[in-house]
Amino acid sequence: MEKVVFGFLGTTLDAGFNAQRWQRWRPTLSLCQQEDFLVNKLVLFHNGNGGDRGDLLKLVISDIQRVSPETVVEPVLMRIKDPWDFVEVYSALYEFVRHYRFDTQEADYLVHITTGTHVAQICLFLLTEARYFPAKLIQTAPPRREGFPEVGQIAVVDLDLSQYNQLAARFEEERQEDVSFLKFGIATRNAAFNRTIEEIEQVAVRSQTPILLTGPTGAGKSFLARRIYELKKAKHQLHGDFIDVNCATLRGDGAMSALFGHVKGSFTGALQARAGYLKAADHGLLFLDEIGELGLDEQAMLLKAIEEKRFFPMGGDKEVASDFQLIAGTHRDLADDVRAGRFREDLFARINTWLYQLPGLKDRREDIEPNLDFELERIVGQLGKKVRFNSDAKKAYVQYAMDDATTWAGNFRDLSASLLRMATLADGGRIDTENVERELSRLRQRQAQLGPSNQVHWADEHAWLHPKWQEIQQEFDPFDVVQLEYVVKVCRSSSTLSEAGRRLYEKSRRDKRMSNDADRLRKYLAKFDLSFAQMKEW
Structure with missing residues (x-):
């Protein structure tokens, strides 16, 4: 099979217009001087035919024909204004490779990554690694003894073979170390929890989008948030502080001041200005535990701060900037809170891109x-x-x-x-x-x-006087009513839909690889035109 090589004309390394050029190592020429490596076709990218560059192109082609008459040189003009502009270089190469007719049955393709700007070399690597170039990489290197007219060395790297696989294995090993770090180094045996942590690791190092951690109190949300911060900081993605805030402790004007800060004199007792937690988290990570406890006003301001990275402190008329990353935590079912009007739908949508439920100890x-x-x-x-x-x-x-x-x-x-x-x-x-x-x-x-975890408190008998319950008793069979009565009592004695679902489906959920107790319970209640929020209000 013939060898076809793609590469850039080296405007510096390939240069030389006098006889002394034969005493210098020139990478493009070196490709064609190897005794046991015949280049049948060289596709040579260049940036212009006029002036010195045009003369250099002609000279290099002439020199190649002199040392390797069998090599056909095919110049390809790439009109790149700025060879250090990644987008421009990548786009030009991408357009070329999309329209080039490759025939892998007839030719072995190689991409020369020694010449060209560093940006060009990176773009060639990326396009080869992504298989836009169905090729191997080839590198040239100068002779080991300086001052001798030697042709230098070449090295071929096949990204599909073991060399690259070993490198990929090193990256995977490092990723597993990051996963272990998030799990505090504990070899957890819970398959669902392991899958959750593995995805959180990927999201943590690849995204700046808010993460929402749900689960019962004491499930480890705060610990995990801090580990995510430490992981991101170790990878130089953050250089600010980790700010841990329990929103359940914030009330009234104190909540506004604590989160967004205030200016001096903005309210009685405001003797000094205060920066607030959001500003303290600038270029760092803000963990808002029990975010569902925030009032609607604080939620509205928080949404603006997340989206715009700017907000007004209490009593201030100048915006404050803070480029923080957010992790939120809650034991509540925020979807139910949205339906009940206790939590803003737009804020929930903004923090809900990455939602992870941490299981309690009894589920692990x-x-x-x-x-x-x-x-x-x-x-x-x-x-x-x-x-x-x-x-x-x-x-x-x-x-x-x-x-x-x-x-x-x-x-x-x-x-x-x-x-x-x-x-x-x-x-x-x-x-x-x-x-x-x-x-x-x-x-x-x-x-x-x-008391037992599944104990149902029977003290709220007034719930059965609610008009909706009377309507259900009239419309449904007694068998269904008796079952629903127990479900209603569990819901009314649970703080969230998820908690009620876990209590009701504790046995059957163990046989499932993945479970969504809250959704299962929500669909059951929908048969009776009921919602968790409605029953809590009876």
Whole structure:
């Protein structure tokens, strides 16, 4: 098969108009001087036929014909005004490659990436890597001994073969390290959680769009947000601070001032100006936990700040700029809040591009044991001593922790607090069976006080006097009414649609690879022309 090479005329490296040029290494000429590498056709990109460039083109073609008469040189004019303009260079090469007739059955194609500007070399690589050029890369290099009229070396790189695969494997290994970093280095066993974290890693390093993390309190939203920040900062995508705000603690004018700042004298007590959390997060990451607790006014201002990166502080008439990235967290079902008018639909749409639900501890029971050692390592920093489980003690604790009857209402916060108590009381740095039994007794007592996770509170009997319920009783079969009655009670005793769905479908969801309890419950209620928000208002 004949060899066809594409490359740029090197206006500097290929130059030379006197006899001394034969003592210099010239990369384009070097391609055609290799004893065991015959170039049948050289497609030579150039930027003009007039003046010195035109003379250089003619000279290089003449010299190639002298050293390799078998090589056919095909000059291709590329009218590029600025060879350092990426868009212009890429567009010119892309237009060429789209219309060139490749015949991979008859020819081996190579792309020479030694000549041309760095921008041209990068564009050639990208177009080859994307298979617009169905080719291998070829590099030329000067002779190892300077001052000798040698032809230099060539190296061929096939992006489809092992050389490139090894490089790709290194990138994949680094990506997996980033995924592990987001998981705090814990080898989690929950397949759904692993898939979620893998996608979050991709989004974190490729996008600046807001991320919304949902899940019960204590599921690790704040920890994950901080790890995302640390990952992005390590990759030089952020150089500002991580600002962690719990919106549930912000109320009234204090919320406005805390988020957006205020000018001096804007309200009673405003003795000094305040920058606010959004400004503090400039060029950094702002984590707004429990974003659903913000008032509608704060939501409107936040939307403007996200979209325009500018906002007015309280009492100010000059806008403040802040280029922050946003991660929001909530345990609420914001879609229900939108329907109920408690959360702005436009803000929800803006922060909902990347939505990830973090499962609670009871939905990740297989990850409890891997978390034990991790949490104990964290506790070392608090207590200043090394603490480990005795094998029997660890077995007893894991057995209780993994039991379906153990609710872990506070999720990983409960687990961490439990381990901290045992570590504090451990003599000699060892958690023994006696220590574990005391802790399990404490946990059982607390769970009994809170009640079972699926307990339905029957105190709100006035709900059954609601006109909508009376209408349902008249229209549907008693069998359906009895089932719906239980569903309504679970919904009214749950804080979100998602929580109610998890409680109602706790058993069947385990057999599903992916589950959406909230959507399942929403569709069930729709049969009766009901919504979660309606029942909460009865």
